[in-house]
Amino acid sequence: MKKLFLTVTAIAIFSILSTAQNRTLPSVDVKTLNGGTINITTLENDGNPIVISFWATWCKPCKKELNNIAELYEDWQDETGVKLVAISIDDTRSMVRVAPYVNASDWDYEVYLDPNGDLKRAMGVSTVPHTFLLNSKKEIVWQHKGYIDGDEDELYEQIEKIAK
Amino acid sequence: MMRKISLTLTAACLTIICFAQDNSGEFHGDFDLNMQSYQKDALIGAEAADEIILNNAYLNINYTKGDFSAGLRYESYLNALLDFDDEYKGNGIMFRYATYTIDGLEVTAGNYYEQIGSGLIFRSYENKGLGQDNAMDGVRLKYRPLKGVYLKGFIGKSRTYFTYSDGIIRGADAEINVNEALNLESKTRIIVGQGFVSRFQADINPKLLLPQNVAAYSSRLNIINGGWNYSGEYAIKLNDPAGSATAEENNYANGNALMSSLTYSQRGFGIVAEMHRVDHMEFRSERAQEKQYIINYIPTLTKQHTYTLLALYPCATQPEGEFGTQVDVFYKIKKGSLLGGKYGTKISFNFSRINALNGGNSFLNDNSEHTPMFISIKGEELYFRDLNLEIYKKINKKIKATGILAKQSYNKDVLEGKTTYGTVESTIAIADISYKIKKGHTIRIELQELLADGGDGSWSMGLVEYTVSPHWFFAVQDMYNWGNHDLEKQLHYVNIDCGFLSGSNRFAIGYGKKRAGIFCVGGVCKEVPSSNGFSLTISSSF
Numbered sequence: 001m002k003k004l005f006l007t008v009t010a011i012a013i014f015s016i017l018s019t020a021q022n023r024t025l026p027s028v029d030v031k032t033l034n035g036g037t038i039n040i041t042t043l044e045n046d047g048n049p050i051v052i053s054f055w056a057t058w059c060k061p062c063k064k065e066l067n068n069i070a071e072l073y074e075d076w077q078d079e080t081g082v083k084l085v086a087i088s089i090d091d092t093r094s095m096v097r098v099a100p101y102v103n104a105s106d107w108d109y110e111v112y113l114d115p116n117g118d119l120k121r122a123m124g125v126s127t128v129p130h131t132f133l134l135n136s137k138k139e140i141v142w143q144h145k146g147y148i149d150g151d152e153d154e155l156y157e158q159i160e161k162i163a164k
Numbered sequence: 165m166m167r168k169i170s171l172t173l174t175a176a177c178l179t180i181i182c183f184a185q186d187n188s189g190e191f192h193g194d195f196d197l198n199m200q201s202y203q204k205d206a207l208i209g210a211e212a213a214d215e216i217i218l219n220n221a222y223l224n225i226n227y228t229k230g231d232f233s234a235g236l237r238y239e240s241y242l243n244a245l246l247d248f249d250d251e252y253k254g255n256g257i258m259f260r261y262a263t264y265t266i267d268g269l270e271v272t273a274g275n276y277y278e279q280i281g282s283g284l285i286f287r288s289y290e291n292k293g294l295g296q297d298n299a300m301d302g303v304r305l306k307y308r309p310l311k312g313v314y315l316k317g318f319i320g321k322s323r324t325y326f327t328y329s330d331g332i333i334r335g336a337d338a339e340i341n342v343n344e345a346l347n348l349e350s351k352t353r354i355i356v357g358q359g360f361v362s363r364f365q366a367d368i369n370p371k372l373l374l375p376q377n378v379a380a381y382s383s384r385l386n387i388i389n390g391g392w393n394y395s396g397e398y399a400i401k402l403n404d405p406a407g408s409a410t411a412e413e414n415n416y417a418n419g420n421a422l423m424s425s426l427t428y429s430q431r432g433f434g435i436v437a438e439m440h441r442v443d444h445m446e447f448r449s450e451r452a453q454e455k456q457y458i459i460n461y462i463p464t465l466t467k468q469h470t471y472t473l474l475a476l477y478p479c480a481t482q483p484e485g486e487f488g489t490q491v492d493v494f495y496k497i498k499k500g501s502l503l504g505g506k507y508g509t510k511i512s513f514n515f516s517r518i519n520a521l522n523g524g525n526s527f528l529n530d531n532s533e534h535t536p537m538f539i540s541i542k543g544e545e546l547y548f549r550d551l552n553l554e555i556y557k558k559i560n561k562k563i564k565a566t567g568i569l570a571k572q573s574y575n576k577d578v579l580e581g582k583t584t585y586g587t588v589e590s591t592i593a594i595a596d597i598s599y600k601i602k603k604g605h606t607i608r609i610e611l612q613e614l615l616a617d618g619g620d621g622s623w624s625m626g627l628v629e630y631t632v633s634p635h636w637f638f639a640v641q642d643m644y645n646w647g648n649h650d651l652e653k654q655l656h657y658v659n660i661d662c663g664f665l666s667g668s669n670r671f672a673i674g675y676g677k678k679r680a681g682i683f684c685v686g687g688v689c690k691e692v693p694s695s696n697g698f699s700l701t702i703s704s705s706f
Contacts, residue, residue, distance in 0.1 A: 023190050026228055027265065034388050035355040036341060037314065058468040071507075091289075092282040093463035096395060096425045097492060100434025103391075104494030105510070116279040116289055122233075124194035124224060124705040126292065145670045145703060149598065149606035150633030 023140045026122040030087065031113040033099045038112070040119055047136040048081030049159050053109075054120060054130045055086055057094045057101050062129040065147035069155075070107050076156060080163035084109045089128060091115050131155065135162045189229030194705035196292065197221040200245055201697035207655060208677055210694040211246065218245050220252075222292060224259075236260040246693050248295040249456065251325035258326065259299055270306040275299045278318055280337045280359035283461030284399035284421050285380040285447065288322060298449070298459060299323045300333065312344025322449035322459050329449035329457055335361040355386040363459075365451060369407045372414065378404045380419075380447060380460070396424040401445055403528070406452040417528035417535075419444035421462060429494075436492040440465050443536060444525040446483040458483075465490050466516040466550055471594050472643065473612040473625055477574035479518060479548040485525035486547060487539065490516035507558040514552050520545040520578075546587065549573040561600070568594040576619060590616035604633040615647070622647025638662045643679060663701075672701045 025041050032038055043050060055062035066086060069076075076082050086109045088098045095115050102111050114120055123132070133142040133155065142158045144151065199219045204212035219242050226235035237259035244252040261274035277299055279287040290297040302320020309315065317336040321328040339357040343350060360381045367374040382399035401419040408414050423440040440462070447460040462481045465488035469475040493513040497504035522540035527533065552570035559565060570592040576585035591614070598608040610627040627641040643657040659676030680694040 022188075023192055026226070026233065027231055034393075035353055035386050036344070058470055060470045091463070092279075092461070094468055096393075096427055096438065097436055099393065100427050100429040100436050100492070100494055103429035104432060104434035104496055104512075106432055106496055106508075116277055116287070118277070121224070121277075122226065124192055124226070126194050126196050126703055126705070130705075143668050143705065144634070144665075145668065145705070146665055148631035148633050148637055148665075149600065149608075150604040150631075153604070154634040 022137075024138055025134070025140075026119070028119045028122045030119055031115065033102075033111055033113070040112075041138075043085060043138065045081070045083040048083065048164065049136070049162050050134040050138065051082060051084045051155065051159070052123075052132040052134065053084060053086050054089055054114075054123075054125050054128045056088060056090045056128055057097050058090070059128050061147040064149070065129050065131070065151065066107065066109070067105065068149070069152050070105070070109075072152065072156070073108055076159065080159050082159050082163065086111045087114050087119060088112070089114050089117055089120050089125075133158050133162070136164070189227055189232075191225065191227050192706055193223065193225040193235070195221070195223045195703070197700070197702040198245060199700040200695065201699075202246060203696045205677065205694070205696040207652065208657070208694040208696065209680060210677070210696040213243075213246060215243055218243055220245050220248065220292075231265040232263070234260075234262040244295070246695065249325060252295060253326070256326065258297075258323070268308040270304075272304040273302075275301050275323075276304050276318070276320075278304060278316070278335070279461075280335060280361065281357055281382050281384045281397050281399075282423060282463060284397055284423065284445070285359055285382045285401065285460050286333070286335055286361045287461035288459065289461075296456075297323055298456075301328055302333075310345060312341040312346075314339040314341075322457070324449065324456055329453070331363040331365040331449045331451075333361065333363050333449065333459065335359070351389055353386075353388040355388075357384040357386075358382075359384075361447075361459075363447075363449065367407075372405070372407055372411070374405055374407050374451070375403060378402055378451075391428050391430050393427045394425070396422075398422045399445070401447055404447070404451060405529075408452070411529065412531055414529050415444065415527050417444055417526035417533075419446070419526065421445045423463070432496040432498065434492075434494040436490070438465060438490045439488065441487045441521075441538070442481065442483055443485050443521060444527075465518060466548060467492070467514045467552065469552075471568065471596075471610070471612060473592055473614040473623055474552070474568065474570055474572075474594065476614060476623065477572060477576075477588055477590065477619065479516075479550070479574075480579055482518075482547065482578065485521040485536065486518050487521060487541065487544070488516065488518040490514070505557070506560075510556040512554045514550065514554075517541075517549045518547040520547065545575070545578070546573060547575045547578050552592075563600075564598050566594070566596040568592070568596075570594075574619070586618060588616055588618035590614050590619075606631050606633070610641075620645055620648050620653070635665055636663070637665070645679075668705050670701075670703045672699075674699045674701075 027039055027041050029037050029039050055066055090098055092115055095113055129147045131144045132140050135141045141162060199217060201217045202213040221240040223238045236257050239258045240255045241252040259275045261272060261276060263272040277288050288298045288300045300320035300322055304318035306316040315338050319334045322333055337359040342354040362377055362379045364377050367376050380401040382397055384397035387394045399421045403416045403418055405414040405416050421442045425438040427436045442462050448457040449459045450457050462483050464479055464481045466479040495511045497509040499508040503509055519541060521536035523534055523536050526535050550572045554568045556566045572590050574588045576588055577583055593613045595611045598606055600606050608629040612625040614623040616622055623645050625643045629639040631637045639661045641659050645655055648654045657677045657679050659674060661674035663672035675698050678695045
């Protein structure tokens, strides 16, 4: 049992090293704010960068991150064509608050719901906020756990690097 | 048996992985480690652990290739942190699955998490931080026969600690998005859903005839028009007596729950009005078992607070019976207006109130019968009430501030299952100010005050946090229970934390005293013991 596990892990790590360059989005369904269902692999942004940010209405640093980016978002879009997709992991306790909160906050992001953490688990997100950056081929090229003031500058540097 | 299955599955995974070598699928995953040392502190009631250091760790590995994926989670409790149940002990691969999708059919074998509607009749989920994981082990199918029609069915056993409960759980759900299904180009969107769950558990009670199959079903409706959104769900659970030794205690009544919400929002404004009524709706994977066996989820109808003193006395749903209402208002005062200033001002208001059902929950057996009134608010025992107002303002390029005022009533006897404590009435004020010193350097100060007579009396809290983006954070906080009626317990709970973040990795160490109480993360609360010592957290993903 132990030997097997070690072998599995060793091979897994080797495989990761050999395939780490092209990690893409997993095929998982999320809910839209108007009751629909979409598969996250269908996200599109005409070959421009996509930022995926996991958040929740009860998460202070998440809201801080998205509010701070909201002030810069128009400029970011003009300069790099980036699109931000905010995935709420609010469960059915606070899920109904997501749309009113997003609208009231004047956010221009695309927002989806992941109430039972299916996408969260598939993308290896253990705590929120957790931010991913996708390049023109929708490959994950950068990720960041947590948020402290000023982290948006690092994110933007990364976006600029891959913007056309 | 378990071991054999694990072995076979591991071998299966190995095969998959080898196969993957030639076909360049993708591997990714994440790792978490939580280590805590425990020193005895008689004053705060903190216990020392014989092991000195306790540790929980998890590693998730997922493999995907197109529409196929497989993965596993290795869990290690050597030994489990004190706030975890001691049935979490040792190491093991406690989660493994394989799934594929073809022509609209998704097949999963092994472990999975699933939810029907809001979860009133069924939810299997995990929250590692709280030691909660009732993953299913079995098979699940999802199918879309037509556009807008979503079907799913599953069968399996529910995880409890390091084993699986006796009950066999079967479930099915159908959801129809009417607009998608009929290709309707209408402003109004309608989604309906119907779920069904049944638990089988053999009746080995020598005296009583207990139902071996217990069913629960729920219907839900969602109507959306422009900024309006109505959502409602009604659930019924058929009689599920626990099989108590004394016949008087067995309750053969059916349970039911209703939840309903109406929201409206437009740019700069949002409002949410919600109610729920819960009557005898606890549903477990084994009859007559403890909390960890619960397989449904009744969302708590109060705001989930994140500031420490606002969450000092948190509400928890009473699944056996309660009636609640809640209102939320979000408003952003426009930039450039008198009150909005240069950057605008955000205001959010929340009110919630939870009370008992009239005469208690539904009850039925040979000796007595009771059905509570559908709506009864006035005169019923108050469980929880929360009135809070939050204002957020960016003052200039460097300073941001949040202010909160709240008034809470917390029925300690009901919510903590105690007696003679009564209701704690508290008034809370919070200020949270952050100041940007220079690019990347920010200092943040939190001041919190809770005034109360009941419970542990009044508290003050202060926190100073210094962050250097994108890598470092340092924080010092002190919670001071200056109003405790017991002079010996007027203590300071000081904590120092610092951490280093770099891309996909996060390291944090802390030292200090933690207060015993209810710890709430992600909508779930549990009681944690007092502790005193060092903590180390490592979180990483690839």
